[in-house]
Amino acid sequence: MLAYIVRRLSYTLVLLVLLSFVSFIIINLPPGDYLTFKLADLQARGDRSAQDRIDEYRARYGLDEPFLAQYFDWITNFVKGDFGESFQYERPVADLLGQRIMLTAILALASMTVVWLIAIPVGVYSGTHQYSLGDQVITTISFIGLGTPSFVLALIVLFIVVVILGQDAIGLFSREYQDAPWNLGKVVDLLKHLWIPAFIGAFTGTASLIRIMRGNLLDTLGQPFVEAARARGLKNRTVTWKHAVRIAINPLIVILGTEALPTIIGGNALMEIVLNLPTLGPLWLEALKRQDMYMAGTGIVFFSLFIMVGNLLSDVALSVADPRIRLD
Amino acid sequence: MTENAEKKQISQSYWALVWWRFRRNRMAIIGGIIVLTFYVVCVFLAEFFAPYRMATESKFVEAPPQWPRFRDAEGTWHLRPFVYGYEEQIDTATRKRSFVPDPTKRYPIRFFAPGDSYKLFGLIEWDRHLFGVHPDQEDAHIYLLGTDRLGRDQLSRIIFGGRISLSIGLAGVALTMFFGATLGAISGYQGGPTDMFVQRAGEFMSAFPDIPLFMALAAIIPDDWSPLLVYFGLTIVLAFVRWPGLARQVRGLVLSLREREYVLAAQSFGANDRRIVFRHLIPGTLSHIIVIITLNLPGMILAEVALSWLGLGIRPPMVSWGVLLQEGGSVRALRFTPWLLFPILFVMTAVMAFNLLGDGLRDAADPYSGR
């Protein structure tokens, strides 16, 4: 098991490097670079010495060097924790993104937890009470959920909060704690505010997983070992949970890691932009649009890292849960 | 045996069985009808259903929706529905201009009303619209879903926006299918190094977080491209991100079929690989492919909406649901012009309809899923 994890981690690392390279290329594909924007900006403001200043910047940031050199510089510094500097803010990327990356991870984790906690019991209920009123209601809500991705739901919730409830916005912190250093109070504040975005981010994933759980359970309930368990005198509840769900859940563990997590990471990015949360998403979008190269590249690396870690965890979880799976 | 039993024994073709099973799923039929309606109204006959042109501006800026009514302020019932006109109001404190319904101005709604002329299907000149108000009445207008900051009719823009959003979804899926299905089928059938290569490539692409990848790729599309070019560029971006998933699904299908007896039989007759893939495997998987297409469409539509809303997708003056949401999504817009969020309803309905339809097709196509 340990050997497998180590192997996977090194594979992940290689993949990340490849990914960062490709991302770097993609980010730099639009014609021009950040300084082109800045030049346009400055000139729009009537700054006549703009061109000279831009040339200075260019030399300073090494933007006139060959592409591969730029990439190599960046990646070698990356592993040391220096993610480069943001052109727009003229501060190290690590400073700007540090807290945001952590909050993004926390939010994603919170959404995943909500998905898991709600989808499993509801899906099992739906499967064991097939065609009942409850099942039909759940199925209807699930379909609505499938049609409501995170950012759409975020818009709707924002509408409700702003227009109907008359509040300002939804955030992760109250005003006092926004920029405060971390202490217990801030943590509590975060927990109080976390659950609305977490639920928004979890909505469509929950809907999808409920349907999958329901379907898997229905398939599993028809299998011989379920009947055999019942024939041994076990209670319905035991047969359902200890035997049927225990088997039906295995594909869900895989799906959670390989589909639900990426969807949540991506969907949360959009939701964060809608709600303007102090997380990775909004800042990253800006960086992308302005070709703030190091910031955008760092963002993609972290997005991908979260997903790969999630994949690894779900593979490990599956191998623990299902003795038939052999890791090799 | 009695005649009845004999009739029942008449074997039905696979497609007849699929249709018969599908027909019993009411929700799927509703989904199908909604999808069809969307495509007819928005993609094909947009000019007819929309009372105004896409970009026609007016002086009624940020005006609220005009609800059709049957009963007027005095309490009289009219057979023909009508809408109230606008009265301009200026809030003295904020000096903000707004429009409120004015019961003194009544515009009856006419059906098949004359309006802006257009070319149906780009060929036939016509000027009738499904509904409208009589152009002779002064300042008559019907903005069922309100107007935006340039006084443009939201309903018309939603309809025209639907044309773009829905067609991009279709085009994107078609392109993805073309790449993904072919690659997936070949990969699954050939196995060996081809398979490994395609799989590894797909895995690598899947390692990218999909929405950020969409965004990054869409950002490549140059600002100065024409909206039409942007449309095509976007389609390519959508297909490029999605093909691994589709290829994987098709490959799985092909793998399960490759070992089936009829393939072995075809091989024993000397059919070459290409023939097997195209004449046997792909038709066998056709029903599943249709299901996969239907279920992947909503993702494409949502991707376009998201990208356009972010400003990375369809660019004005072309209109799509995403572009409309961008205009309506700011906090200021929410507060003063919440009706600009109506496109959300359309997006959600379209996606749900596709999901219902796809689900129903999937249940109908797979005879062994007893649920």
Next chain:
Amino acid sequence: MTEKTLLVEIKDLKVEFDVRDGIVKAVDGATFEINRGQTLGVIGESGCGKSMTARAIMNMVPKPGKVVSGEVLYHRCIKSNGSEVTDIVNTVELDPDGDLIRRIRGGEIGMIFQEPMSSLTPVYTSGSHINEALFLHRLVPVRTVGGQMAAEIQKYRHVTKEEAHEIAVDMLRRVGIPKPEQRVKSYPHQLSGGQRQRVMIAIALSCQPVMLIADEPTTALDVSIEAQILDIMRELQETVDMAILFITHNLGVVAEMAEEICVMYMGKIVERAPVVELFYEPQHPYARDLLKSIPHVGRKSRERLASIKGMVPDPFNLPSGCLFHPRCTEYMPGKCDRIEPGWTQVAENHWASCLLYEDV
């Protein structure tokens, strides 16, 4: 022969399935009894209702099926206050998730199924399976101080974990699994089909049931393994006083195992006789045709393989009168297509449902 005591009486059992195209009568008036310690075979083609009868005994008829009428009277022997009391319970009327039926299932009537490959939950070891059943059902006498067990009052308690483990290993050994101490920790996918079926038998027998229902236990196994499994079942039955209801469509197997045989067709019992008599003197035309259709080694190769003419009727379009008449070689027009046969005794302990033996 020991005296016969009734264990399970099935009276006019009817199980119906309400499907979209109509109602299927899976079991249509089955009546028979099983005595203590006896092995009763039930044979018939696929779909004749034998499996459903078994499930009805355990009150496990799956939806959309339902027991619509009839009774399954199980004569329970309860030890209470030192004496044995027989309580007659109609299992089909019990609450399917209630305490009593769940005590009966597994604890008093065990069942093994047709597909050993998938009758064990893949994530639990064979030991876990046996333990689960033991903790639920197995009772052990409480030893009073001094090792003397009072004759009048006998208390029981559930097994402990250590005792359960011992019993599990012992059971695996008794069903013939080599290295039982290791195999007790094996997962189903690590065992062969034959081994899994042995585990199922071990699970069932570990709870010391008074009856074992075996629903086509060897159909999915190949012949050599089948022989071994049947041997084990017979051996085990000799050591405990256990009845076996053996359901199969394989005439050879049932001949080895059963003392008496019921033949089922389209949900009804058409003949019942001791095994030798059924094989040598079958009375019902269906039974006769069945036995004739067994290929014989040594017959002339030019003889056609006998089969029963016609096909099993459409369940929504059942024949009138005797259900077998369209395929019957002794068909009597005017009688068999109009009158439903009853249950006639044709010899000692030999019954058939055929108008040939009725005065009509």
